[in-house]
Amino acid sequence: MALLEIEHIYTAYDRIDVLEDVSIKVEKGEITCILGANGAGKSTLIRSVLGLTPVNRGKIIFNGVDIAHxxxxxxxxxxxxCVPEGRRVFPRMTVDENLSAGAYLVTDKKVIEERREHVKHLFPRLAERSNQLAGTMSGGEQAMLAISRSLMSSPELLIFDEPSLGLSPLFVKENFKIIKEINQMGTTVLLVEQNVRQTLAIAHRGYVITKGQVVAEGSATGLAENAEVQAAYFG
Known part of the structure; x- marks a missing residue:
């Protein structure tokens, strides 16, 4: 069953279409990935889903409701x-204050504390740095915090925008492991990435976007074996 259905959307900047007739399904309980080079339209797709760059045409159905506008x-x-590209934590706020900001819609303090403990279980390093200013943390630690902050709202769908960007190989590997664990605990994931090998290793299904259009789709295994995808991304 699809949790998110993007149906024939067109999104433009200055009257120039960036996304043209894009249709994507994100099945409930799965990791769906969006692959593509810089400038392919991946970030515009995320902005369209989040309502930051509204679509001109088409529908974005989430849980049966059109959220496009x-x-x-x-x-x-x-x-x-969404876990945004470049992490974007609040640098002058502590770890705990960042986590609380992620739960701004939650009014029950007990629920907030339970979620805070949950994310600190996922990322023990955050428990050690509860009162540390986020801006003084390493890039890897800020990535952990950005993911944890997004989990504080207990989302049904969690979007990752280029989670490997700017991280060391060790932290990239750890991030993908955590994304898989988050999915296994019941959160549906939309993963937008350029790191094709590691993305297809954890995803269930995927789409390839080029110049604002979907040019390939299928199971993660099928995409990994696709000759055109191999030529474009695996050299």
Whole structure:
């Protein structure tokens, strides 16, 4: 069953279409990946889902409701969260304050504390740095915090935008392991990445975007074996 259905969307900047007739399904409980080079339209797709760059045509159906023209805060309330490219933590706030910011829609303090303990179990290093300013942490630690902050809203769908960008190989490997664990615990994942090998290793299904259009789709295994995908991304 599809949790998110993107149906024939067109999104433009300055009247020039960036996404043209893009259709994508994200099945509930799975990891769906979006692959493509820089400038392919991946970030515009995320912005369209989040309502930051509204679509001109088409539908974005989440849990049976068309959210294509809802404001971003309503989309977040519906159950979508995003770990943005470049992490973007609040540098002058502590780890715990960043986590609380991720749960700004939650009014029950007990629930907030339970979720905080849950993410610290996922990332023990954050438990050791509860009162540390986020801006003084390493890039890998900030990545952990950005993921944890997004989990504080307990989203049904978690979008990752280039989670490996700027990280050491060790932290990239750890990040992908955590993404897989988050999915196994019940959160549906939309993973937008350039790191094709590691992405297809954990994804269930995927789509390849080139110049704002879907040019290939299928199971992760099928995409990994696709001759054109191999030529473009595996050399």
């Amino acid at each position: 809802l404001p971003t805060h309503r989309i977040i309330e519906a159950g979508i969260a």
